[in-house]
Amino acid sequence: MSGSVTVMPPWAYHAFISYSHARDLPVAAALQRDLRRFAVPWFRHRTAPLTDRPGPPHRPLRIFRDVTDLSAAPELWPTIEAALASARWFVLIASPGSAASVWVRREIEWWLANRGPDRMLIAVTGGQVVWGDGDFDWAATDALPREPLAGVFEHEPHWIDLRTLREELGDAVADFAAPIRGVAKDTIVGDHLRQRTRARWTLRGAVALLTAAVLATTTAAVIATRQRAIAVDQRNTAVANQLVGESQAVQDSQPGLARQLLAAAYRLKATPQVTGALAAGAAIPQELRVAADRFAFRADGRVLATVGATLRLYDPATLELLAEKPLDGKQVSAAVFGPAPGHLLAVADGTDVLLLDVRDPRAPIEAGRLVGGDELMLAAAFTPDGKRITTADRGGNIQEWNIADPALPVSLGTMPFRKRFARYQLQHQPGGKVAAMAPILLRKPTPPINDELAANISVNPTLLVLLDERDPSRVLPSAVKETDAIYTFAYAPDGRHLVTAGRGAVRLWTASAGGALSAPVTLPVADPAIRVRHIAYGPGGRIAAVGDDGTVSCWDVSGSQPVLTAQFRATPADGKYVLADELPNDGPDEDWSAAEVESPWNPLDLGFSPDGSRFALLTPGGNAEAETVAPPNTLRIYSTLDTRQLGARSVLPGRAVAGPDGTRTVTADEKTIRLWDTTDPLNPRELGSVAAPDTVQGVAFAPDGRSLAAYFEQEVWAFSVDPAGPMREVARWQLVDGQKSCPMPGYEKLGCLIQASAVTFLDRGTVAVGDLTGQVSIFALDHPDGALATVPVTVGSLSHLAPLAAGNSRLLLVAGQGGLVEIWDFTDPAHAGERGRLPGGDSPTWDAAVSPDGRTVAVVRRDGTATVWRVTGGGTNMHRIADLTDTGSLTAVALTPAGDRVAVLGRDRTLAVYRLGDDTATVELLLPVDASAEATASLSFAGGVLSLATAHGTTVVWQLNPAANARALCVGAGPPMTATQWARVAPGLPFHPPCT
Template identity: 40%
Template sequence: MSLQPYTYHAFISYSHARDRPVAVALQREVSRFGVPWYSHSYQPAGLQAAWGRVRRPLRIFRDETDLTAAPGLWPEIVKALSAAEWFILMASPAAAASKWVQQEVAWWLENRSPERILIALVDGQLAWRGEDFDWSTTDAVPQTMAGTFLHEPRWVDVRPLRPETPAAADRPAGTRATSLRLGDSMADFAAPIRGVDKGILTGEHIRQRRRTRRAVAAAVTSLTALTLLAATLAFVADQQRDTAVRQRDKALANQLVAEADTVSDTQPGLARQLLAAARGIKLTPEVSGALISSRTVPREIHLSAGSFTLSPDGHTLATLKSGSPRVETRSGTRPARDGDVTLYDNRTLTVKGHIALGQTPAGSFAISSKGLLAVAHGATVRLWDITLPARPVERPSLIGHDSYIDAVAFSPDGRTAASFARGSSHGELILWDVTDPNHPVRLASVRSPQLDDTYYDRLQFQPGGAILALTGDVDSPVFVDVASPRRPAVTPTPSAVRSLRSLSFDPDGRHVVTYDNNRIRRWEVDRKGALSQPHDLPLPDPTVRIGEVRSGSGGRAAAIAEDGRVFLWEENSGSQTAALVAQLPIPKWDSYNVEGLEFSPNGATLAMLSPGSNAGAGGTNVGSGTLRIWNVADGRQRGAIGAVPGRAAIRPDGRVLAAYDDDVIRLWDISDPSAPKRLGTVKGPESAEDLVFSPDGMTLAAHSDSNGDVWAVDVQHPQRPRAQGIWNSPSTTLWTSMVFCDNQMLAAGDLVGNIFLFDTKQPGRPSPVGTVQATRGAVTSMAMIRPGRDQPLLAVSGLETGSAVIQLWDISDPAHSRRTGSDLPAGRYETQQLAVSRGGRLLAAAKRDGAVLLWRFHGAGGLPDRLPQINDTGDVNEVEVSGDGKRLVTLGRDRTIRTYDVRPDGTTLQTILHMGQVADTDVSFLGDDRTIAVGTTYGKTDFLELDPDSNTAELCIGSGQRMTPEQWARDVPDLPYQPPCTRQARGRHHVL
């Protein structure tokens, strides 16, 4: 074949509307017919590249693939026709009617030989008769082709290959017949274009196909092997990647814990979000511990308010924003502002309701124990029933003052309201009967020289007493006797408090905290307001200036120092004196501008309102105030969700706690550990130690270190506990350990290895019913295990020199106890504590060498399984197993609490919580595995929440302004922005 400067081997002319699919297929198949598969994607620069020893694909022009954008379409078509060596006409009635096909055919007939036209009959009819087409039948080619050919042109019938034809529809696309028919048709076009014999080209095509099959088979074999290798390598890579992700997440989560600690004082909301972010990235033992102690970080709400108050039941938090009218001044116009009251759920800090107040200034507000809200609104006290905070109902107002009201208050029983207004020439106190808020009654008015020209902004009824105190920015408070609300009378102000700047009643009404001349004192106060027996509250710096003082339940007191600290005091156990237990840091600016400081009714939280602090970047989107709420259930250990005074034991069901303080045993309802409720009290042994409950929780035992007595207390009715019996020690040494063997038998061990068994149901029998000589040294701990249903065994550890076994005793016959001979080897060092699950199947032993040994019992007579031991950093002083045996907690010499998940094959460390020197040697579970009780060195028992999800949800309450993308990029640079404490942040997964 002669070589000419053509760009294309062929030009395809077709109807776009009808024949495009067939044209696309024909272009593809003809171009690569007879071409090796590995050259299919080769694009030659010109026609020369298509020939040679190895065939290359033909270049066939089709307008949709080869036509570039141009201002005029036809010139580009002509250019392509001029560059093509052959013309392929896709013949069909649609093509014959197409003006573009007609133009392309006409150009070719005028400029090229008709011998270079190849026809593919796609649709319609094509018939030849004599020297021309039979135009009575032919409808597939344009009439312009009449008389063109001297003899019948080359054409191929490809109608059976159209998808919509019945023949094609009945023939599966992948059959061999279809494949051969398609190849034969394409050869009719490719052979003349390439200038080779059709048979030779077809044979070459078949050889290429066979060669391809062999290559594919070999490739499949190779690819299978490579795939297996790649899968193995991918698995290893995934493992390495997962390891890298885990290591990165662990490091990042622990880093966020450290970052939260650095900003917790100045940006508590951000600190809370950083801890929540750490929880979302990786729950490491360090993160879990930080979540437990996260309650030390105050809650934070940004709001537009000037004051706040709490309902007497502690359920509702209310904030007040005073309204103001439009004011014209020389410097400009101050726009009007509407005031309002916002009601929050004090537990979740979610808004429960709003009350619009308009533009009239509001000076003070209060909530009664009956659910009545009073707002000093101008010269009127407006009342709302907020029993349903979402739908406040306004009641009749209290009208009687002739000037703006400065302060309002309710009596503890909610029956009496008091309001004070300072007029232009006198001050007036009015008492109201609001027993029926729909018909309030004015009871009495008090006018006295002591009230004139004085600004009192705080009214306080003495809880349980008959005194109303008025305090404010004055030299001394005023006491009013309101024992008879219809006949109130100003009483002489005690000389001791005439120069006081601040005064606050305890919720019990028997104490009052005062501040004067840098001296904060706590007094006893009687029902008539007489103060006595003052005790100074210690100050770290006697020269510091105090701004606000408040008193709370449980002997708590708080004061704001104007150097940027909030002091917190609590009563010492068994004493009327108080200790400074915490100094809560706040921005110094806030300490000068405090607009409210209040304890919750139960004293578990302390809230402070200050203006516009911690506004964040740019100082925008923050209201005019910041409310901080500290958790102070235990001021020394503010991570506790609740606390009770005394050293404690937990009833097996986790709902009742017994605590002893000197010779008094107090019972508490701890169904809600965050709000313990006092039950009954009973006298116990002097210097009581080691409280233990019987398995059914109906009997409580204690022993005395002073005289060796053992006491049993009937606690079947916790509100009315009673002493059940007292047994004297047969030994002259002190008791070291006690455990109930069942609901009746109590075992008590002493310093010289004796164990005495007492029948607590027989208080008239003073002597023990059985004795066990267990060791030659002190009995350090005992526990009851139950390998089988009817075979309880007493496990005993002691200080016996040269022996570190845990002895097992059969005490089914108390008078003839016997050692089973199946002692448990416990290493070389002393066993300090034994603990067992409620079912008696999992036994744990805490060792002085830092090990915790574990055994799981499966049945009577069989040897227990020894689980892998836990290794701590030093002495393990305390170990406790949850009732279901699925969790274990230890308290070590380093005063660090660690919790572990217990599985059949071992344990996994879940939590590391550094308690510091406040932790003593007592730790126990509360009924389940979510909450623990920890004894402290200062005589309290604290409750700590272990569940990370609960702690994270608690963290997100009061977490302030949402983290900005800039803050996220600074603290979490490797992960996409996803602020914590949002629904989208829950359960997220991060990747490298």
């Protein structure tokens, strides 16, 4: 014990409460509160004096508890020791937490050493207290500390059990109040009841007098409050929806502000329009204001570098600034990471190239320097093995360096072009033996102008030059002829293709390992008049290009034909153009048109992240309306998980079907079935795959998640899904013509093909398959020889099958394209029969959904109606919850696993999510789907997300949690919104920065 002891008056407290803060803080507070005033008249407030004279209570007790009674003492224990010394009783709140507490043990030790056990009271709030032979049974007792209580009590002490009471102690307080006040328990309980009765009658009299006076005022206030609340709610609804529109208007020019406007809208009110915009918020690019001219992603995708006068390193996932390192402050013309492991960053800084080691992104270091001549370095490119680097300067010097030891770079030779360049694009073919160049010559107007201005107006196309890496002085022949003069080019990450952008078109070339180019394919463009001067090639067949007007075009070239998947604008806030008539006259040898003279909208840099999930674009300028001084340039980071659905938060290949608990998902992509861990649905992890015998047209999970069924045309397969091993085929069946409906009259020469159209599991071992002839075939996993039964149904061509909750029966919902929806009993497949039909009209049924527990059913039809039922009575009763209507046909429907929400997709490509009550359906989200997605795509809920399986071969996922979406929007939200900007969009409303 050290330090001075706080001096308190003797007997300052009636009792000292010792307890564990981690577990028993609520019950300690309740005991202090109730013990102070137990049996005390309501009008008594002065604390009772401490005397040794027993008697009826009249005033509140003094009870010490450290949270309420400790002052700002320089040391904690002296103050507690002083309180113990001035207390008459010790109340121990016993639990496993207090038994393990060092402070509680120390307080008990002091009390036993200075007071003894006679004035110790025990209240048990958790664990066990067991008395043995002359002491506590310490093998069973865990609510008391063995040290120092072992052997202290000669007889079993009285303890009070509060384990079921916690914060509402009631009359159990009498067990503590009686000994502390020195009166019998019966006496103090009687006093307490009398005081409570007296207080109740006093209160009733006061209430009776006040009620009449207050009633009229209260009624008027309630009405006024309700009207005001309604008015505020209507105002918030209108302003929140208006902010959604404002966000859409500025997301091209000020994406960070657009993100903040949506976050602000959510603060006001989560209307269906707001929650839908939040779900699709990933379509708005992130905005990062940077004092930089170039950027680059590290090869593993975990570091984003921006380079200017200062090197800054960011975490791409959170945009957290990891490190800053001042550079030489010269003009930066290029920044590029080396190939994997990719920790070396080359920066063309002035006349040199810096080599920076960013293995540790929080502590970058300079690893070496390639010293150039007097000309500005324009380009740097690593060889595929990362051991060499090629540089190019404005004077036309192409130099090769060995950087096996970055600290001691070795020049391997220089190849002078004897020309001066405005810009220089340089890239080594990944996996090949070629270095490709696109040097743009520096213009020479008369009278002469400085190099920087001359470079800005030098925009004419050039030739693609291919060099043999083994002999850089050797120029290889190129299929890109003079007539195909280009502005830019980029190799695919695997080196097998090259994309070029020239005067006439954007073309995709096949590239051999030796560098030869062949079989050019022209990529589709929305407007051929827009020239493309900047282009990037990412993994997975992603290509992005920026046109003169700031239009960003995205292509998917992974399939047999390239597809233009998306276009969006990257409008600069303060972009500048140079007009032809502002330029000096050319000399007599110059030949360039006015169209070539006009300076384009000129991005500083662009590129994909290594995994292709993001595309970044660095542009000059920023938000001209910002009130604060900000860095001069803007880095926009677009989500390119699926460029047809830019708002997707996750993407899976193929059509996805969620498992029964949502933690596993299966996707079917052509002939490959993949199993995914979707415990975190926004970050799926592939568990394994299996090759299907043919193209998969439909797939279903068994209720226990351990089997899959899939089909193609007339063939049905079953696969085991064993978490401990790979998926494998366990059965294969053929559909048969049980109705003798083939061949169709008049089409005998075409033969007969029974095409499956729906599949589900009746139970974990029984599969039901519907087909276009209107029959349901039942198969058993343990019966691989064929169908147990083939049952004709009356709904016609089948579109959907799903099991219903039916106790011991096996009921199946059967929906047909003709409009009928029936319930069939397949308990005995050989004697299956129709149990009933759902009303709904004659309009064709597009889709049906049943919740995983089989208790909620939803059907959507071509006439724009959706009907939702609850299944009761073991499947015998269908209670109609709601009818939903839309202006156009509804094409897809999904239910949450709990059956409390339903999502429908309209042909106008709007997703609507409704919350279901007992007899109501309330819309809570409206989400426009990109027009490039097929309106007949399928929907599913799992793990708090909504999935859309589209016809273009992917399943995209949206996060439905609006709070999480609002937080995600605040990552990469650019400069904070200003009060002036807020007053413009929400005049009269108080301003609170939405992302703080």
